[in-house]
Amino acid sequence: xxxxxxxxxxxxxxxxxxxxxxxxxxxxxxxxxxxxxxxxxxxxxxxxxxxxxxxxxxxxxxxxxxxxxxxxxxxxxxxxxxxxxxxxxxxxxxxxxxxxxxxxxxxxxxxxxxxxxxxxxxxxxxxxxxxxxxxxxxxxxxxxxxxxxxxxxxxxxxxxxxxxxxxxxxxxxxxxxxxxxxxxxxxxxxxxxxxxxxxxxxxxxxxxxxxxxxxxxxxxxxxxxxxxxxxxxxxxxxxxxxxxxxxxxxxxxxxxxxxxxxxxxxxxxxxxxxxxxxxxxxxxxxxxxxxxxxxxxxxxxxxxxxxxxxxxxxxxxxxxxxxxxxxxxxxxxxxxxxxxxxxxxxxxxxxxxxxxxxxxxxxxx
Amino acid sequence: xxxxxxxxxxxxxxxxxxxxxxxxxxxxxxxxxxxxxxxxxxxxxxxxxxxxxxxxxxxxxxxxxxxxxxxxxxxxxxxxxxxxxxxxxxxxxxxxxxxxxxxxxxxxxxxxxxxxxxxxxxxxxxxxxxxxxxxxxxxxxxxxxxxxxxxxxxxxxxxxxxxxxxxxxxxxxxxxxxxxxxxxxxxxxxxxxxxxxxxxxxxxxxxxxxxxxxxxxxxxxxxxxxxxxxxxxxxxxxxxxxxxxxxxxxxxxxxxxxxxxxxxxxxxxxxxxxxxxxxxxxxxxxxxxxxxxxxxxxxxxxxxxxxxxxxxxxxxxxxxxxxxxx
Numbered sequence: 001x002x003x004x005x006x007x008x009x010x011x012x013x014x015x016x017x018x019x020x021x022x023x024x025x026x027x028x029x030x031x032x033x034x035x036x037x038x039x040x041x042x043x044x045x046x047x048x049x050x051x052x053x054x055x056x057x058x059x060x061x062x063x064x065x066x067x068x069x070x071x072x073x074x075x076x077x078x079x080x081x082x083x084x085x086x087x088x089x090x091x092x093x094x095x096x097x098x099x100x101x102x103x104x105x106x107x108x109x110x111x112x113x114x115x116x117x118x119x120x121x122x123x124x125x126x127x128x129x130x131x132x133x134x135x136x137x138x139x140x141x142x143x144x145x146x147x148x149x150x151x152x153x154x155x156x157x158x159x160x161x162x163x164x165x166x167x168x169x170x171x172x173x174x175x176x177x178x179x180x181x182x183x184x185x186x187x188x189x190x191x192x193x194x195x196x197x198x199x200x201x202x203x204x205x206x207x208x209x210x211x212x213x214x215x216x217x218x219x220x221x222x223x224x225x226x227x228x229x230x231x232x233x234x235x236x237x238x239x240x241x242x243x244x245x246x247x248x249x250x251x252x253x254x255x256x257x258x259x260x261x262x263x264x265x266x267x268x269x270x271x272x273x274x275x276x277x278x279x280x281x282x283x284x285x286x287x288x289x290x291x292x293x294x295x296x297x298x299x300x301x302x303x304x305x306x307x308x309x310x311x312x313x314x315x316x317x318x319x320x321x322x323x324x325x326x327x328x329x330x331x332x333x334x335x336x337x338x339x340x341x342x343x344x345x346x347x348x349x350x351x352x353x354x355x356x357x358x359x360x361x362x363x364x365x
Numbered sequence: 366x367x368x369x370x371x372x373x374x375x376x377x378x379x380x381x382x383x384x385x386x387x388x389x390x391x392x393x394x395x396x397x398x399x400x401x402x403x404x405x406x407x408x409x410x411x412x413x414x415x416x417x418x419x420x421x422x423x424x425x426x427x428x429x430x431x432x433x434x435x436x437x438x439x440x441x442x443x444x445x446x447x448x449x450x451x452x453x454x455x456x457x458x459x460x461x462x463x464x465x466x467x468x469x470x471x472x473x474x475x476x477x478x479x480x481x482x483x484x485x486x487x488x489x490x491x492x493x494x495x496x497x498x499x500x501x502x503x504x505x506x507x508x509x510x511x512x513x514x515x516x517x518x519x520x521x522x523x524x525x526x527x528x529x530x531x532x533x534x535x536x537x538x539x540x541x542x543x544x545x546x547x548x549x550x551x552x553x554x555x556x557x558x559x560x561x562x563x564x565x566x567x568x569x570x571x572x573x574x575x576x577x578x579x580x581x582x583x584x585x586x587x588x589x590x591x592x593x594x595x596x597x598x599x600x601x602x603x604x605x606x607x608x609x610x611x612x613x614x615x616x617x618x619x620x621x622x623x624x625x626x627x628x629x630x631x632x633x634x635x636x637x638x639x640x641x642x643x644x645x646x647x648x649x650x651x652x653x654x655x656x657x658x659x660x661x662x663x664x665x666x667x668x669x670x671x672x673x674x675x676x677x678x679x680x681x682x683x684x685x686x687x688x689x690x691x
Contacts (some may be wrong), residue, residue: 072530075488077523084493087478088428090500092493093661107520111483118688120479121462125691126569156689180691266541301439 006127018198021166021191025055028173029093033063033203039177040085042069042078042133043095052095053133053192076102079108079130083182086128087116091177099132099186100143113182114157126178129173134188134226134277136325141316147278147309149225150287152184153254159208160254164229167198168212172252174205183208188227188277210251210258213265220335220364221265223288224275225251228307228326232275237333238353242343246335247267254284262288263295270301271338275331280308307334324359328353371583373648379579380641380652381659383413386437387638387678388663389446393436393453393616396671402453404466409437411609414637415540416441418582419508419602422590428476428494428507430487433468434608435480438510443475450670456677463680464688471518476505483512485518488537492524495535499597506534508528513603514545516560517553525567528599535591538603539563540576546612547623564601576604577637579644605634 014138018027033039042054043058046068060068071078073097082092086100102109109130116126135145153160159181163169169191178185214229215236223344224232229250235265236246266272272292274285285306292304305327316326329350336343343349390410397406409416412434420441423429431438435685445460452459453467461469468482478494483486491509515521516539528535539560543550561571567657572583572589582604589600609632611618620627644654 072523072588074520074523074527077492077527078521080486080489080520080524081496081527083496084490084495086493087490088497090492107483107486108489112486116443116479117691118685119461119465119469119481121459121464122688122691123461123471123473124479127691159690336501363624 003302012192019195020196021169021194022054024166024170024196024198025173025187026051026057026059027201028170028177029056029059030220032061032174032177033059034069036091038090039097040067040090040092042071042092043097044071044073045097046070046095051096053189055192056095075104077110079105080112082128082130083112083116083126086126086182087124089321091127091129092205093131093177095127095131097133098144099134100146102130102132104182109152109182109184110155114155117181118157126182127180128182129176130182131187134186136188136190137321139316139318139321140216140314142313145314148252149184149186150278150283153284157182157316158255159245160186161208161227162186162188162252162254163191164214164224164226164250164252166191166194167344168250168252170198171200171202172208174234175201175208179208180203181239186226190227191230192365208253209254210253211261212250212252213247213261214250215246215248217247218269219240219245220247220271220273220338221262221269221274222246222248222249222273222331223262223285224248225254225284226277228275231326231328231331234328234353235335238328238356239335239343241349242346244335244339251284251288257284257288259291263292266296267299270299272296272300272304273307273331273334273338274304275326278309279311280306283308283347305334305338307331320343369589371580373650374448375421375583376579376641376645376648377655379583380638380645380655382417382421383637383641383655384443385538385663386413386417386440387476388660389440389667390436392664392667397615401675403455404453404468405613406453406467406615407434407613408610408615409434411632411636412540412542412576412606413437414579414582415538415576415604415606416510418576418586418604419510419536419538419590421583422586423506423508425474425475426505428478428491428505430478430491430494430507431470431480431510432484432487432512432515433482435470435510436467439470439472439477439480442477444470444472444473444477445474446666447670447673448472451674451677454674454677455679456674457503457680457684458673458677462684462688464685465535466561472627485515485520487511488515488518489520489524489527490609491535491660492528492533495528495533495599496531498530498534504594506536506590508536508538510538512545513539513541513550513560516563522563522567525564525569525599529567529569532598534593534597535599537569537599539601539603540586540604541603542608544608544612544624549623554583554617560603562582566679569601571601571603573603574605575635576606577640579633579637579641581585606637609633634681
C-alpha cells in the first residue's frame with residue numbers, strides 16, 4: 001500500500017507548502033494517509049483551529065471525519081481504542097499536546113500496547129503511534145514540560161523515537177507509522193518552528209533506523225537526541241573555529257540505540273559526552289555510558305560525562321527556567337572543561353551565536 | 366447466531382454448553398493440585414450462564430474480549446480447548462504460546478480477540494475493535510465481558526462515553542458476582558449506584574437480569590444483540606451471577622467468612638444448571654440423560670486435551686525474546 005507510482009511521486013512533491021518542522025509532520029500525515037487508507041489520526045484538539053501547533057492542519061478536510069477526529073478528554077480510553085483499532089487492521093496515530101497527559105493512559109500503553117504481541121505469543125502486533133509533545137519555557141512548569149522518554153524506553157515492546165531536525169521529523173514519523181509495533185514518537189515543542197523547505201523527504205518510508213551521525217570529528221564524541229542533537233550540532237560548528245573536532249551521533253531510536261557506531265566513535269575520540277533532554281537520574285545518557293564503558297574502557301582518555309536536566313521538576317518562574325535548561329553554550333563550556341583547554345574569546349563567540357540564533361519560544365503554549 | 370425467538374432447541378443448546386464448561390472447569394480444579402499448571406487460575410464455576418447466553422447470539426466473525434476470569438467466555442465463543450489447556454501447562458502449543466497463561470487467552474479463529482489481566486483493560490480496546498467494524502462497514506458486533514468491579518474504573522465511564530459518541534456496535538457485558546476478590550460491594554459501590562443508570566446516563570440502552578436464570582439470560586442477550594446489530598449502537602447488559610470457588614485457585618473458600626452462609630445457600634439453590642434443568646423439564650424434555658451424555662463427551666475431550674498438552678514442548682527463553690517486537 002505504501003508503494004508510490006510516478007504520478008503519486010509528483011503529487012508528493014507538489015504537496016502543501018512546507019516551511020518548518022510542524023509542516024513536515026503534517027506533510028508526513030498527508031503522505032502516510034494518502035497511500036495507506038488504514039492510517040487514522042486523532043487526539044484532543046486534532047481538528048480544532050490550531051490543529052496541534054499546525055502539525056495536523058488540513059487533515060480533516062482531506063481525509064474526512066471518520067479518519068481524522070477530535071476526542072473526549074479520556075486519554076486511557078482513547079489509547080485503548082487506538083489499540084483495538086491497531087489489532088483490527090488499522091494504523092492509528094494518537095496525539096497528546098503534552099507528554100504529561102499521556103500519563104493518564106499508562107495502563108493501556110504499558111499493560112496492553114507494549115505487551116499484546118508478546119503475551120499472545122506473537123500472534124497479533126499493535127501498529128500504533130502515540131505522539132507526545134514536550135513543552136519547555138514560557139512557564140510550562142512542573143506538569144507541562146516533563147521529558148519522560150527514559151520511562152517509555154525501559155518498557156519492552158515499545159519503540160521510542162525522538163527526532164531532531166525537521167527532515168528527521170518527517171522521515172522518522174512516516175517510518176514510525178509504517179512500523180508494525182507501538183511507537184512513542186516524542187517531539188520537543190521548540191523543534192516545531194525550525195525552518196525547512198521539505199528537502200530530503202523519502203518517498204516511501206524506510207525501516208526505522210537507529211542513529212544519524214550529524215558531524216564528524218576526532219576529539220570528542222557526543223551522543224544526543226531531539227533538541228539536544230540540534231544544540232550539539234551547533235556546538236560542533238562553533239568549536240570548528242578552535243580546531244576541535246566534535247563527532248555528534250544523533251541517537252534518535254532511544255531503546256535501540258546504535259551501540260556499535262557509538263563504540264566505534266569513542267574508540268576514535270577517547271572521549272564521550274551524552275546530551276539528553278531529561279532528568280539525569282536513570283536517563284538514556286546514563287545507559288549509553290554504562291554500555292560504552294566495558295566496550296571502550298581502554299580507549300577512554302577521561303571519564304564520560306552527561307549533560308541532562310536537573311533531578312527536580314522545573315519551576316514556572318522565568319528566572320528558574322533559564323538555569324534549569326541547557327543550551328549550546330553549556331555544551332561548548334562542558335567540552336572546554338573535558339578537554340582541559342581554554343577557548344580564547346569563546347564568550348564573544350557564544351554571545352554572537354545567541355543573538356543570531358532564533359527567537360526563543362514565546363508561548364503561550 | 367440466533368435472531369429468531371427462543372426455542373426449546375436454544376434451551377437444550379444452553380444447557381449442553383453450561384454443562385460442558387462446568388465439566389471442564391471442574392476437571393481443571395481437580396487436576397490443578399498436581400501443580401503442573403503453574404499459573405494463577407480464575408475459574409468460572411457458577412458463572413457459566415451469562416457467557417453461554419451471550420455467545421449463543423454471536424457468530425465466529427463477531428468479536429469478544431474478556432478479563433482475568435475468561436475460561437467460560439473463551440469456551441462459549443468457540444475457543445480451542447486443547448490450546449487453552451496447553452496454555453495452562455505453559456507449552457509452546459498453548460493459545461498464547463505459553464507467554465500468557467490462564468489470564469491471557471486468545472483464539473482469533475473464533476473471534477475471541479484476547480483477554481487481559483488488569484481490571485478494565487480490555488473495555489476501551491473493545492471500543493477500538495467496534496470502531497474498526499464501523500469504519501469497515503462490517504455487519505458484525507463486539508462484546509466486552511467484565512465484572513462489576515471494572516465498572517469502578519474510570520476507563521469504564523470513558524468508554525461508555527466514546528461508544529455513545531461514535532455509535533459503536535459494542536455490548537458492554539457486565540457479570541455482577543458482587544465480589545472483587547474478597548471485597549464485597551458495600552465499601553466499593555454506593556447502594557444508590559446502579560450500573561445500568563450509569564450507562565443510561567450516557568444514552569446507552571441498558572438491560573439487567575439474572576444470569577443464572579435461563580429465560581432471562583437468553584432473552585436479554587437476544588434483545589441486546591438484535592438491537593446492536595440493527596441500530597449499530599452500543600448496549601449494556603448487567604447479569605447477576607455467583608462464583609462458587611475462591612477468587613483465584615481451585616478451592617472452595619466458604620469457610621473464611623467473607624460471604625455469608627445465607628448468601629451462599631441462596632446462590633447454590635439458584636444454580637444455573639439446576640435452573641436450566643427445571644426449565645427444560647417443564648418443556649417436556651428429560652435433562653438427566655442429556656446431562657450425562659454431555660458430561661461423558663466432555664470428559665473424553667478433556668482427557669485428549671490434557672494428554673496433548675502434557676506431551677507438547679515447552680517454549681525456550683530465546684523464543685520469548687523473539688516475541689518482543691513484530
